[in-house]
Amino acid sequence: MGLELGTPSVDGLRDVVTALREWQGEGNPRQLHPGDIGWYWRFGAEQTAAAIRTWSRDGGIVALGLLDEADLVRIAFDPSLLQDAELAEQVAADVADPARGVLIEGQVFVESPPGSAVKEVLSAAGWKLEDPWVPVRRDLSEPVPAPELRVDVIGAEEAHERVTVQRESFDGSTFTNERWFAMADGIPYADARCLVGRNQLGESVAAVTVWSAGEGKPGYLEPMGVHRLHRGRGYGEAITVAAAYHLQQMGASSAYTCTPAFNVGAVATYEAAGFVRQPDLRDLRRDA
Secondary structure, three states: OOEEEEOOOOOOHHHHHHHHHHHOOOOOOOOOOHHHHHHHHHHOHHHHHHOEEEEEEOOEEEEEEEEEEOOEEEEEEOHHHOOOHHHHHHHHHHHHOHHHOOOOOOOEEEEOOOOOHHHHHHHHOOOEEEEEEEEEEEEOOOOOOOOOOEEEEOOHHHHHHHHHHHHHHOOOOOOOHHHHHHHHOOHHHHHEEEEEEEOOOOOEEEEEEEEOOOOOOEEEEEEEEEOHHHOOOOHHHHHHHHHHHHHHHOOOOEEEEEEEOOOHHHHHHHHHOOOEEOOOEEEEEEOO
């Protein structure tokens, strides 16, 4: 039986999340995390399902993509199949042909894990390297000190505070209370926590959402932000340490995230919080 391209139903999202969890592991290339699906879930289960593409072989998912935007697909693979030639050729053909229903016409972008054969196939077809992203990682095999900041785990009653910090951290943010509840209803959020840091007055000054993929697997930060009125006071570093602390309590083996290389302030914040810069990652771009 050959490879089949599909879009899951809402009921099929559990299989998607399960596959992503199974593919996470220390020593495996960094790729799409269940937390990426979890954060997208703020748009609701139906829109999340519509943004997923799966490649299946013999009834099992062997690769999947998340359409973060109509022109950007982020692809994950079963780690044992990163160099599978048939899979790489099929995925490359599907993302290149708008008629296949993955990416639109014109300029488009593909993110895939380091060492995946699909990168080689697309590069040979003329796709170009995009600007770099910087992965940062903190090993959690040693105890992480509790942060020097009051940090609360946010539930439904305080969700508006998490939303406010998000909106005040990122220009153009569309996060709302309704979207927080949609995200919290998602399957990946069962292994997640929203954290809000407070100053001495009790004001919400920073926030982060942390996502576990299970015991002994890498955990993920997405997103982290500091309220624009409270920047420059070390709150970004403190909430990032809190993220690592909580992921360790949740059984994660490491904590990681990615940020654009041009965002030198964010990279510096993560490094100050004990995260170590990893080799740059670069998407592939096909120009119009």
